[in-house]
Every structure is written in C-alpha cells, then in structure tokens.
Amino acid sequence: MSKSRKDGIPKTYAKIQFCLSDRDVESLTATEKKNPYSPKGPAMKLYKREELERLAVRKFGSLEKLEEERQRRQERRNSVAKTRPELDSFSVAKAASHAEAGDPDAGLGLPPLLSERVRVVRSPAREPAPGSLVLYWMKAALRGHHNPALDAARREAAKRGAELAVAAPVLLDCPHANARRVKFVLEGLRDAQRELGAAGVDLLVHVP
Amino acid sequence: MSKSRKDGIPKTYAKIQFCLSDRDVESLTATEKKNPYSPKGPAMKLYKREELERLAVRKFGSLEKLEEERQRRQERRNSVAKTRPELDSFSVAKAASHAEAGDPDAGLGLPPLLSERVRVVRSPAREPAPGSLVLYWMKAALRGHHNPALDAARREAAKRGAELAVAAPVLLDCPHANARRVKFVLEGLRDAQRELGAAGVDLLVHVP
DNA sequence: TCTCTACGGTCATCA
DNA sequence: TCTCTACGGTCATCA
Numbered sequence: 001m002s003k004s005r006k007d008g009i010p011k012t013y014a015k016i017q018f019c020l021s022d023r024d025v026e027s028l029t030a031t032e033k034k035n036p037y038s039p040k041g042p043a044m045k046l047y048k049r050e051e052l053e054r055l056a057v058r059k060f061g062s063l064e065k066l067e068e069e070r071q072r073r074q075e076r077r078n079s080v081a082k083t084r085p086e087l088d089s090f091s092v093a094k095a096a097s098h099a100e101a102g103d104p105d106a107g108l109g110l111p112p113l114l115s116e117r118v119r120v121v122r123s124p125a126r127e128p129a130p131g132s133l134v135l136y137w138m139k140a141a142l143r144g145h146h147n148p149a150l151d152a153a154r155r156e157a158a159k160r161g162a163e164l165a166v167a168a169p170v171l172l173d174c175p176h177a178n179a180r181r182v183k184f185v186l187e188g189l190r191d192a193q194r195e196l197g198a199a200g201v202d203l204l205v206h207v208p
Numbered sequence: 209m210s211k212s213r214k215d216g217i218p219k220t221y222a223k224i225q226f227c228l229s230d231r232d233v234e235s236l237t238a239t240e241k242k243n244p245y246s247p248k249g250p251a252m253k254l255y256k257r258e259e260l261e262r263l264a265v266r267k268f269g270s271l272e273k274l275e276e277e278r279q280r281r282q283e284r285r286n287s288v289a290k291t292r293p294e295l296d297s298f299s300v301a302k303a304a305s306h307a308e309a310g311d312p313d314a315g316l317g318l319p320p321l322l323s324e325r326v327r328v329v330r331s332p333a334r335e336p337a338p339g340s341l342v343l344y345w346m347k348a349a350l351r352g353h354h355n356p357a358l359d360a361a362r363r364e365a366a367k368r369g370a371e372l373a374v375a376a377p378v379l380l381d382c383p384h385a386n387a388r389r390v391k392f393v394l395e396g397l398r399d400a401q402r403e404l405g406a407a408g409v410d411l412l413v414h415v416p
Numbered sequence: 417t418c419t420c421t422a423c424g425g426t427c428a429t430c431a
Numbered sequence: 432t433c434t435c436t437a438c439g440g441t442c443a444t445c446a
Contacts, residue, residue: 013417021438035418041446042419077440221432229423243433249431250434285425 007033008046018056019069028055133163138203142168142188144195166196167204215241216254226264227277236263341371346411350376350396352403374404375412 008031009017015025028051032043053063060066136153144150150166157164168189171177186205193203216239217225223233236259240251261271268274344361352358358374365372376397379385394413401411 010418012419016417019439023437035446037418038446044418073439218433220434224432227424231422243431245433246431252433281424 005049007031008048009052011045011047014047014052017070018052019060019066019073020052020055024055024059028052133157133165134160136164136166138166138168138192142185143192144199144201165202165204167206168192169206172207213257215239216256217260219253219255222255222260225278226260227268227274227281228260228263232263232267236260341365341373342368344372344374346374346376346400350393351400352407352409373410373412375414376400378413378415380415 011025011030014020015022025047028047030045030047033046035041035044056066057063060069134153134157136150138149141147141149153164153166156162170182170185170189172182189203189205193205196203219233219238222228223230233255236255238253238255241254243249243252264274265271268277342361342365344358346357349355349357361372361374364370378390378393378397380390397411397413401413404411
C-alpha cells in the first residue's frame with residue numbers, strides 16, 4: 001500500500017489484497033500495461049485502488065471487516081502450511097544456505113543439520129521412473145561448497161542410485177535484471193561450474 | 209469396495225477412491241445410467257473398476273502407492289478440518305441434538321453445553337444485512353424441545369435482534385425415501401409446528 | 417509483487 | 432455414496 005501504486009494495482013495483487021474473486025474484479029474497469037516479465041505476454045491489468053476499496057466494502061461491510069477477512073485467510077494459510085506432509089521417501093526437497101553435515105536421521109536420511117533445513121514442497125504423485133535423476137535447481141548459493149541444498153541433493157541421489165544434476169537459471173527478463181547483476185551471476189556460475197565439474201557433477205546454466 | 213458395484217463406479221466416487229482428476233478419468237469409457245437423484249438431471253457415469261485400477265497403477269506406480277496417496281489425502285483433510293476458524297461473532301452455526309442451557313460464554317455467547325456442540329461451518333464473507341433473519345435448517349431433531357440447535361439459533365437471533373425462522377426440508381426424491389418414512393417425518397413436523405408456533409416461531413416445511 | 421491454467425478440496429445448487 | 436459449478440489456495444508454465 002505504498003505511494004508507487006498510483007498507476008493502479010495489478011490484478012493478482014489486487015485480488016489478494018482485497019479478498020476479491022475473479023468474478024468480483026471482472027465488473028471493474030482496468031487499464032492495461034505491458035507485462036513487465038514479457039512484453040509479448042498477456043498484458044498486466046491495473047485496477048484503481050478506489051474502486052477496489054469500494055467493492056471490498058460492499059462485499060465485506062467495511063474496511064475493518066476486510067482486514068479481519070485478510071487476517072483469517074492469512075492464518076488459515078499458515079496453519080495449513082504447518083500440516084504439510086513431512087519428509088517421505090521419494091520427494092522433492094529444497095534447502096536453504098550454509099550448514100555442516102552430521103549424523104544421518106530418519107526420513108530423507110539426512111543429518112539433522114540438513115534435515116531441519118529441508119522442506120518437502122510437493123509429494124509427487126508418480127513414483128520416480130527408473131533412470132531418473134535428481135535435479136538441484138540452484139537459485140541461491142551459487143557455489144559447490146558450503147551449500148547444504150547441494151549436500152541434500154547429493155545424498156538423495158546416492159540413496160536412489162540416481163544421477164545428480166545441477167541447473168541454474170539466469171533470468172534476463174525479470175524486472176530488476178541489469179548488466180551488472182547478470183555479470184556477477186555469470187562469474188559466480190563459472191566458478192561453481194569448475195568446482196562441481198571437478199566433483200563429477202554437471203552444472204547446466206539455463207538462460208530462458 | 210463391495211459386491212454391489214458390478215455395474216460400475218460413479219464418477220465422483222471413482223475420482224476420490226482412485227485419486228484421479230477429471231482429466232485422468234476423461235480418457236476412460238463410461239456407461240451412463242439414470243441419475244438416482246433426479247431422472248431428468250445429468251446422467252450418472254459409471255466406470256469400470258478394472259480400468260480405474262489400471263489407470264491408477266499407471267499414475268501412482270502400484271496399488272500400494274495409491275493406498276499411500278489416499279492416506280495422505282485423508283490425513284491432510286483431517287488436519288485442515290482441525291484448523292477451521294473457531295467461533296466468531298457473526299457466523300452461521302449448526303448444532304447437534306439434545307442438551308441443556310447453562311451459563312453464557314464467549315464467542316457466540318452460548319452456554320458451554322451448547323457451544324461445545326456448535327461448529328462454525330462457514331464464516332460468511334458478507335456482514336448480515338439489516339433486517340436479516342436467523343434461519344435454523346432443521347434436518348434432524350424435528351421438535352421444539354430438547355433441541356440444542358434450536359436453542360443456539362434462538363440465542364443467536366436474540367443477540368442480533370433478528371427474527372428466528374425454522375425451515376425443514378422434506379426430501380421426496382432421495383434414494384431411500386418411501387411413503388412410510390415420509391409419513392413419519394410429516395407427522396413429526398406437524399407436532400413441531402404446533403409447538404414452535406406456540407412460542408411464536410414459524411416452522412416452514414419445504415418440499416423441494 | 418505478471419498472467420494463465422491445472423489441480424485438490426470444499427460446497428451449494430440443480431436436475 | 433448423483434453431477435455441476437464456483438470458490439479459495441497453490442503451483443508450474445508461458446509469454
């Protein structure tokens with residue numbers, strides 16, 4: 001809710017902020033702007049804060065009631081997130097930065113210091129096909145050392161007897177990309193590629 | 209999974225039992241039967257157990273994996289149900305049978321013996337309009353006494369300064385309806401209508 | 417802080 | 432143990 005929104009509020013954000021459905025929002029007028037992620041993609045729809053507020057007040061009774069509803073949804077999201085399935089045997093794992101290895105534990109068979117950083121994002125419906133690989137999608141910590149996500153992926157691959165591959169996306173068309181940042185990322189990836197290569201792991205750099 | 213399913217398994221049930229999506233099930237052949245709830249409504253689609261099993265095995269790997277997936281979903285449902293919003297000030301309430309009134313408590317302002325039987329089914333997005341009424345949808349306990357759901361509705365109406373109305377549906381076209389049962393229900397409703405009428409509450413009998 | 421679709425899950429409504 | 436739709440919420444994908 002900052003000053004920078006004077007052009008209007010993008011649809012996705014507007015729906016969440018004002019607890020509105022697609023149907024609700026359809027009745028409002030929208031101005032279109034170029035999609036910042038892809039100029040050729042579907043246009044960004046901008047809605048007027050004033051109209052959104054008026055609609056939300058009509059729907060919920062008052063801005064206070066709207067705020068209550070937002071709280072309710074927020075809490076619901078949080079508590080549902082807590083009930084997510086715990087570690088299970090075949091699962092996609094995702095970890096955060098820097099930690100050391102310790103004793104193996106249950107679940108993914110990860111040492112505690114790793115496993116407490118691992119969160120199962122999705123339990124895949126399909127069992128992994130024979131010959132499948134474990135893919136570590138490296139978005140942060142672009143390095144082959146001090147990288148617990150990499151350690152977790154390595155373990156998982158070993159457990160399955162699968163190949164480990166590492167892929168790093170380099171986003172050129174995200175809003176804040178610029179030459180300086182891209183250069184920094186590419187230099188980091190070059191070093192990581194050398195380091196991983198020495199350990200027999202391919203690092204694939206993906207420029208979408 | 210009983211013997212009575214030799215005609216085939218209805219779509220809704222099939223999807224749940226075999227963890228399949230509409231898309232999945234679309235690829236299968238279905239035989240149509242008259243909709244037992246309404247002969248003029250959309251037909252009931254019956255799928256062959258054998259085909260469903262084959263598809264589920266293809267999707268999940270084995271019947272054991274399917275069973276695991278079903279367990280997962282079941283548990284998820286249960287734990288999400290537990291995180292449902294608690295009693296709040298304007299809410300639709302629903303209660304079960306026989307109890308006595310006691311001291312008022314927080315939330316809906318119900319006595320403990322009532323409030324522990326009340327479950328908030330849905331927190332309405334809209335604030336109740338002025339002049340709205342509290343509707344007690346009487347599906348069980350067709351009587352004006354020993355009826356805690358009625359007591360809860362009465363309290364809620366008093367708290368809001370709203371009218372209380374009671375409505376009872378008499379379902380004629382549900383699969384197990386027959387003359388004897390309908391007669392029993394109607395007799396009960398006649399008595400309840402007299403009892404509630406004496407207390408100034410309308411009981412509306414609805415035959416859909 | 418981009419949009420669209422598909423997916424579970426839930427629910428009210430309808431025939 | 433009926434079917435369809437709408438609704439949140441989540442997510443991967445695409446442009």
